[in-house]
Amino acid sequence: MPPTTPQYCTKGHENPSGSRFCLHCGEQMLSATAPQGIYSGLILGNRYRIIRQLGQGGFGRTYLAADVNRFNEYCVLKEFAPQVQTSAVLQKAEELFAREAGVLYQLQHPQIPRFRELFRVNVEAKDYLFLVQDYVEGKNLFSLLHSRQPPRLLEAEVTQLLLDILPVLEYIHSRGVIHRDISPDNLILRDSDSRPVLIDFGGVKQIVATVSQLAQSEAGKAAPPATLLGKVGYAPNEQMRTGTVYPHSDLYALAVTALVLLTGIEPQSLIDPRTLSWQWEQEVNVSNTLATILNKMLQPKMSDRYQTAREVWQALNSTPEHTLAVAPVYTGASVINTYQAPISSSAPDDAGFPIGKTILGFLMLFGLASATFWGVGSLLQSTNVSPSPIIETPPPVASISPSITPTPSPSPQLSAAESAIANALIARRQNLGIDENYYFNVINQLFWAKYPTSSQGRKLTNEPADSQNRVQWYKIADQLLTKLETISVTSRQKLGSYTKADRDRAVQAINQVFVGSRSLYDLTDATFFGLFPDQKGKNFANQPIGQIWNAIAQDKASNIIAGTAYEKIAFAPGSTSVQLSGSLNPGEGKVFVAQLALGQLMQIDLQAEAQVLISVYSPTGKTVLLEDSAIRAWSETLPEDGYYEIVVVTNASAPMDYQLNLSVEDKAPEPIIEPSVPETPPTPTPTETSPSQ
Numbered sequence: 001m002p003p004t005t006p007q008y009c010t011k012g013h014e015n016p017s018g019s020r021f022c023l024h025c026g027e028q029m030l031s032a033t034a035p036q037g038i039y040s041g042l043i044l045g046n047r048y049r050i051i052r053q054l055g056q057g058g059f060g061r062t063y064l065a066a067d068v069n070r071f072n073e074y075c076v077l078k079e080f081a082p083q084v085q086t087s088a089v090l091q092k093a094e095e096l097f098a099r100e101a102g103v104l105y106q107l108q109h110p111q112i113p114r115f116r117e118l119f120r121v122n123v124e125a126k127d128y129l130f131l132v133q134d135y136v137e138g139k140n141l142f143s144l145l146h147s148r149q150p151p152r153l154l155e156a157e158v159t160q161l162l163l164d165i166l167p168v169l170e171y172i173h174s175r176g177v178i179h180r181d182i183s184p185d186n187l188i189l190r191d192s193d194s195r196p197v198l199i200d201f202g203g204v205k206q207i208v209a210t211v212s213q214l215a216q217s218e219a220g221k222a223a224p225p226a227t228l229l230g231k232v233g234y235a236p237n238e239q240m241r242t243g244t245v246y247p248h249s250d251l252y253a254l255a256v257t258a259l260v261l262l263t264g265i266e267p268q269s270l271i272d273p274r275t276l277s278w279q280w281e282q283e284v285n286v287s288n289t290l291a292t293i294l295n296k297m298l299q300p301k302m303s304d305r306y307q308t309a310r311e312v313w314q315a316l317n318s319t320p321e322h323t324l325a326v327a328p329v330y331t332g333a334s335v336i337n338t339y340q341a342p343i344s345s346s347a348p349d350d351a352g353f354p355i356g357k358t359i360l361g362f363l364m365l366f367g368l369a370s371a372t373f374w375g376v377g378s379l380l381q382s383t384n385v386s387p388s389p390i391i392e393t394p395p396p397v398a399s400i401s402p403s404i405t406p407t408p409s410p411s412p413q414l415s416a417a418e419s420a421i422a423n424a425l426i427a428r429r430q431n432l433g434i435d436e437n438y439y440f441n442v443i444n445q446l447f448w449a450k451y452p453t454s455s456q457g458r459k460l461t462n463e464p465a466d467s468q469n470r471v472q473w474y475k476i477a478d479q480l481l482t483k484l485e486t487i488s489v490t491s492r493q494k495l496g497s498y499t500k501a502d503r504d505r506a507v508q509a510i511n512q513v514f515v516g517s518r519s520l521y522d523l524t525d526a527t528f529f530g531l532f533p534d535q536k537g538k539n540f541a542n543q544p545i546g547q548i549w550n551a552i553a554q555d556k557a558s559n560i561i562a563g564t565a566y567e568k569i570a571f572a573p574g575s576t577s578v579q580l581s582g583s584l585n586p587g588e589g590k591v592f593v594a595q596l597a598l599g600q601l602m603q604i605d606l607q608a609e610a611q612v613l614i615s616v617y618s619p620t621g622k623t624v625l626l627e628d629s630a631i632r633a634w635s636e637t638l639p640e641d642g643y644y645e646i647v648v649v650t651n652a653s654a655p656m657d658y659q660l661n662l663s664v665e666d667k668a669p670e671p672i673i674e675p676s677v678p679e680t681p682p683t684p685t686p687t688e689t690s691p692s693q
Helices: 087-106 139-147 154-172 203-217 239-242 247-263 288-297 309-317 377-382 415-430 437-452 462-483 489-493 501-513 516-529 548-563
Strands: 048-057 060-067 071-078 115-123 128-134 138-140 187-189 196-198 325-329 337-341 566-568 577-584 589-596 599-608 612-617 625-630 631-638 642-648 656-666
Touching: 138 139, 139 187, 139 247, 154 247, 154 288, 154 309, 196 247, 247 288, 247 309, 288 309, 288 516, 288 656, 325 589, 415 462, 437 548, 489 516, 489 548, 501 516, 501 548, 516 589, 516 612, 516 642, 548 566, 577 589, 577 642, 589 656, 599 612, 612 656, 625 631, 642 656
Parallel strands: 566 589
Antiparallel strands: 048 060, 060 071, 071 128, 115 128, 138 187, 187 196, 325 337, 577 656, 589 642, 599 631, 599 656, 612 625, 612 642
16 A cells, blocks of 8 residues: 555544554544555545445455545445456456346335445456445344343344344345345344344345356366355255245244344254254243244244245234234335334333334324324234324424323224325335335324314324324325425435434535535525425424435535536636526525635626525625525625635525626725825015115
8 A cells, every 4th residue: 555545534534644543533543454455545436435344255355435425424345356357257247246236226125225336446457346335333133142141132122123124024025035144143233223224135145156156167177066155054954955045034044043142042053953953942931922933934844934024023913012003114015014012111221222112104193102093004904003192292303202002992994095095105105215213203293283283182093083184194195205205315215314413424525615504504495495384483403304404405415516506606817707697496506606805896796586595605604795685786895715605596486597697806995095285375575675664
């Protein structure tokens, strides 16, 4: 590595090469080098800055990187590095990876890391092939298990894990994808919401094995037998022997994972090597229900197992403590239900694993704090639904927790027409990649605000008397989805998890092109209030709808960086004026930046309809020269040197044209007025006198 190459800590701070500790935050620095030309600080393809190596497996190394085009958002680069790297091998690898990437790209689920791209780059005359995916910050279940003393999870925790992950398996299986490698180290407990995330799909590893065999064949070596993927002890016998996989193959591996988490013992020590029968029940005591379910998932004969994730979920959900409420989850064409845990035990345990964490779906009309809806469970499956009291105001996103245990009660069926509406909304939300819990929180907030008398002090049920209220709720949900469609996929997927740190990163990114937070917020406000005009003047920052403002801000920052909402003003040589024109769609805006000097006179002439507003900010932001102003002609002497920001936005409901005439001149010096000097009075001419006088 060149000695001048900087090092970066995990927070992205730049440090001189060879630094042992970060000069900014004090973090101990990892080695700045990595094998074969990939090192900390290297930027691949002008986009991905390597932060550190995460690990190394049979297919190559895995790196944590920052996407410099996405505000240094973390991502994972999985390198494919066969031992033989001829052009034919790499070409074949790229073809196979592209096919698998197409499958991964279709998996849009909040508990699966989003696939970004297949990325090929040349470093020091060597080709590299990477799969790029979202980075999941959290601890895998293997690490969590071994952080316990003794290394075991409680039955409630394991049951919750199964109920959390089974809908994910139903989702991928419905799309013809089998994971093939489920185990504790491929399930990450995400820090942001304590939900398990499924990583490392076996299809990629199968391609690696296939290409490795091709590489050995090209090198003149005898090709080894086909590699059969799956962890020994976790994968069922038919998968290890023939490579044949079915949805119940994943369910088998999930059951083994549950056993390992319950006992803290690896599977090879829980199975009799002669009879292949499981001997796990002597290691831990669990309920008869869970034991029966796990044993059925582990049957050696394939036809004796549960065949779908739905079947396992329904078996788990049939126990009395799991029948409080049901709701649809991520399924695409079909609808299955998910589980609302016992509300009385919602707090996480000491290790942060959620015990009884509430997972609500379409039942969340009135938020997690009240856990009620009108009985969509009857639409989805014949299951009791329990209404509960309504609270007066929606709770902030960050502090929602269930508090009331409802009593099950029968609920009538919804009509076919209403069922169709509900299913359509479910499908739309899934296709948009919007987090389920967040989605219902924000609809509830909007519903409460618009119909306070309909929802306060009473229960909204699926009875005919509440049909009109349900219609209004559906309308709000439909309108919300239409508005969220205008937000980018990346920003939508983070709804419900935005923090101040996200805003700060966006501001830091636009600072690089001399744009400040005021301009970013002007663009964001224009779009947000165009979508939600009723939010003007309200303190929505800590409400669910405030997350939409944050998502829009991320998009606006991206637009500024990309140049679609940003322009740097350049005056022609010898000219002191410039004419700028364009058209703004409803709720849109643009930032213009000009480097000017203290004492110059700026003059602005804006030709546009009254709905087009203008703001002017000084370089340091200390002086607001104009803000959301309808003034059309303006001039002022500039108070400082630097980059001035001129923001034009529209609050019109139709596209608006504008023409901005800007001139900047050095102020003419004040004329110097000489001090007036009083004239000297004339000296009187002496009168000639005669000597005699």
